[in-house]
Structure formats: structure tokens, C-alpha cells
Amino acid sequence: MILQKIEAQKGNITQAVKKISEKENIPAEKISESVARGRAVILNHKDSGWTGIGDCLHIKVNANIGTSSNIINIEEELLKLKKSCQVKTDTVMDLSTGGDLDNIREKIIQESPVPIGSVPIYQAVVETIEERGSFKFLTAEKIFETIEKHAKSGISFVTVHCGITSEALETLKKGTRQTGVVSRGGAFIFSWMALTGKENPLYERFDRLISIAKKYDLVLSLGDGLRPGCISDATDNLQISEVMKLGELTEYANQEGVQVIIEGPGHVPINQIFTNVQLVKNICASAPLYLLGPLVTDIAPGYDHITSAIGAAVAGWAGADFICYVTPSEHLALPTIDDVIDGVVSAKIAAHAGDIARNIPGSRELDDQISQARFKRDWKKQQALSINPEKFKKVRESQEIFSEDVCNMCGKYCAMKIIDDIMKSPISHF
């Protein structure tokens, strides 16, 4: 097993780094240095597909799929995987909590062209409840065994809620938050701690997690069990105290040569996004930052792919490296196929806007190419370059096309055509 961070720390440029360098047009030495310092990670998918996430690379996007306890349809989830890859998600997370979880995860890994992440605590809790009726019977052993099972089956990265502690539970009990805990994994761990009186094993035995990660070169995505679930809870003492714990654990993981990502909020007003990103980056040794959104307002159920894309664009500009999509179904239902497409495309737009702001090589050029094609009214080229060519075609062809030269918005009064014609006219004084 090649351990990417350890190889990078030895100064070796691995095959994975070379491939990412070619794909992203970023020097391999630069990527390798970022991996060595813990500022970038490499996700391994079946020893042939690698995705890099971190400070010098393009911002990446994740799509969450998976069954729920209410809706179990593996074919539908596999179609979501296919569609999200068609609109170019960089990774997918299987968040299944209903049905045969091992079978679902294995099928998703098998059919996926991109790295797959998971949250093993879900399976550990679901199986404990099915077998023994309550998750108070969950054991630390079951949690670690499930994490190792996921790694062994080909999962590239796992969310582990290591920053939750008994101290945080005491603060949470004071009830200062509007929405308490909104992370499902975080809620499981807090409730288990409250029922058993025990410390969080993922924090207490972080060394065991490190050993599993080393065995499989598994990337640990340190979860934000205390992320704010509404803008009122953003940047509060609970959120920040968890980040401090994640900072300590990141330092330990860096010393051990284990790759880590830090997960972040959540719901954050737009004026607090820069502070949040810089705070987490500073406390956590500039490890890659993985954000869910953030959603910049709480008033738009049904449109949260938009509220989150606004936040993600600003966060990308500020330094976030990895954006988890949010779909229009957020807070309402399990996403449909169309929701998944809208979610990925919205997050991709935000990520690209962040890339432009950060001057990531090759990002701005895409905009210039599509703008030039737009001025020339080159519809084929515009379609090919657009973020979702299928949608481009569908909208353009939704009305009768009266002219191949312009669109129906302005028709014969097309501003770009008027100026283009005038510029080319031999009789004009342009």
C-alpha cells in the first residue's frame, strides 16, 4: 500500500501525484509539497483513479447519495451516481441508512468512476438498533470494525466525528443553540455519550483511527458534528471548540503521515464566511477544508442549492477546497435525480467561481472561451463549453429557433450582432 503523504514527505513523486498534475496542469512538485505538509490530500479510487484536494488544486465538489430508512431503492441511487458523474462531480458519498448497507456500498464503489466516501457511524448505529433495539448498546469496537470494513471495501475517505467530547456535551446541555446538533453522525455520538456516560471513542482512541488509515491510505475527513444548523448558531463557542479539537488531531495525524480533511459549516451568514474559513485553516494547519455549503440564509427551503452555492462561492474565494453539494430537497426530502443534477451543477458553479477568484490555472480561460463564442453567436461551441451542455440544448431548443445567428431573447435586435456587424462594416466609422 502506497501511503501518499509518507511518500511525499520522503520527497517521492508518486504515480498518483503525476496523474493529478497532468489532469489539473499544476506542477507535480507543488502538489507533492502540499501533500507532504498536509495542505492537500489524494483520494485513491481502486488504485487507478486519484483525485487531489487542497490549496494549490481546483476546488472539488462532492455529491451525497444513498438510501434512507424510509426510501430504499438501490437502482435509483445508482442512477444518481451516474447522473452526478455526468455533470462532473469529483467525488460521491454513500450516506445510506436503509437496506443492505454492505451491498449498496459495494455496488456504488464498483460502478463509480470517482472516489467514494462514507460515514461508517451510520452503519454501526443502524445495525446496533436492528440487532439490539437501541444504540446505547453500540460499542467502540463496533465503530472501529465498521470503519475498517468500509476502508477494506474500497472507500476512499470517511467522515469521523472525532472533535465531539464530553466537555462539548456539557456546553450543549445549556441549550444556547436554536438548532442544537444537525449533523446526523454528531447526533448519534452525542446521544450515545449521553446514554452511556462514556467519552467519544473516535476522540479518545484517535490513535486507532490513525492505524486503520495507515493500513489502507484512508483519508480521514474530520467531521463537524457541531456545525451550525442555522445562521444564528454560526461561529458560536460549540462550533469553535470543536474546531480546536480538530486542530489538535490534525497535528497528530500530520506527524503520523495520515491524510486528513477538515469538515466545516453548515449555515453561516455571508459576512462571517471569510472569518470561518481563515479560522479553521489557521487552527487546523491549513488542511483541506470541506464545507457543506455554507448556506447563507435559512429562509429558502426548496432553493437551498442556491443559498449554499452563494456561500460556497465566497468560501471558495476565501480558501475552502472541497464543496459538498446541497440540493433543492435539503431540509425537505430525499433528493430526486433532478435534484442531484441541480445540486452538483450549483456546487460546480460555486467551485469554479472560487477557482477564478484564487487564480487557479486554467479556470479563467474557460470563461474567456465561452465569452468569445457567445459574441460570435457560435452556439455549438457555447454548448460544448457550458457547465451543463444538456441543459443548454434543452433551453435553446425549447422554443422554435427563428435564427441560427441569434436567440429569441432580442431576436433581430441582438446587441452583440448589431455591434459585431458594425465593427465589420466597411462603411462604418467604428
Ligand code: SF4
Ligand atoms: S439575442 Fe440578445 S440574449 Fe440572445 S445572444 Fe443576442 S444579445 Fe444575447
